[in-house]
Amino acid sequence: MTARIGVVTFPGSLDDRDAQRAIRLAGAEAVALWHGDHDLQGVDAVVLPGGFSYGDYLRCGAIAAQAPIMHEIVAAANAGMPVLGICNGFQILVEAHLLPGGLIRNEAGAFVCRDQTLRVENATTAWTHGFEQGDLITVPLKNGEGGFIADAETLKRLEGEGLVAFRYVDVNPNGSLDDIAGLTNERGNVVGLMPHPEHATEPGFGPDTPSAMRSGVDGLTFFRSVIERTLAAV
């Protein structure tokens, strides 16, 4: 049996095809989902991909969070279905209140694109259990509005309850509080992060590693984790 993982395309999505490709490389079937539908087509998990949905109008992710399919995704997420938000997808999860806080313009005011080292802070979620806590991984990061903020009380709760999934290492590229690169919800089925694991899934096209140029495939573990979790649940 093959896991079926949906990828939602919104107007202005950029990395939906890359996310589909990453899912196939990890061994699952990628299912294209459309923002205007109310149909999740029976998928086992959903990826909200990166991009600039609605041209970042209003706020990044704010209009996409109102899309018809988000009704089904919010309901499914609350019922335990794994959902991964990457970059703009993370912004959509925050605007849909599936994850707390907000994402604002990078501290330096400029778009940042780099191979980013992350530390896995929570290796128990549907999307991260293939890692060990404390693992250092490298995935590409590319955003203009990736600065994570939250009020002091929320930040304390995130840290206290282990809801920080990933933290930036060496460089904080966007001024995120507590170097937060990604979050999980309490249940561990909803994960969002600014860096792009789907861009580190195929040798020759990933980030550089000490062993060879463009050989980094740390992102595969996200998708393999959710495939394993999905098939185990059947």
Added chain:
Amino acid sequence: MPVIVVEVMPKAELLDPAGKAVATALAKRGDGEFTAVRIGKRFELHVDEVTDAVLAKAQHLAEELLSNAVIENVVRVYAAEDAVA
């Protein structure tokens, strides 16, 4: 045609790089008496008629959709005679 105006500003403690760039440009022009600039948003919601119900709905939308309470404040929601432009 009456409109309901919603004014939203970024929270004071947040960086406003666009406002800062404008302030710098003003200082370079010699207009340094304007010591800081902050840029917010003005929404004009066109309605057929301003009622308490529609004003309350606009207030709700201002807080739930037109702004994000984590990063912005709703400054004012009020009825106006007409759109500005």
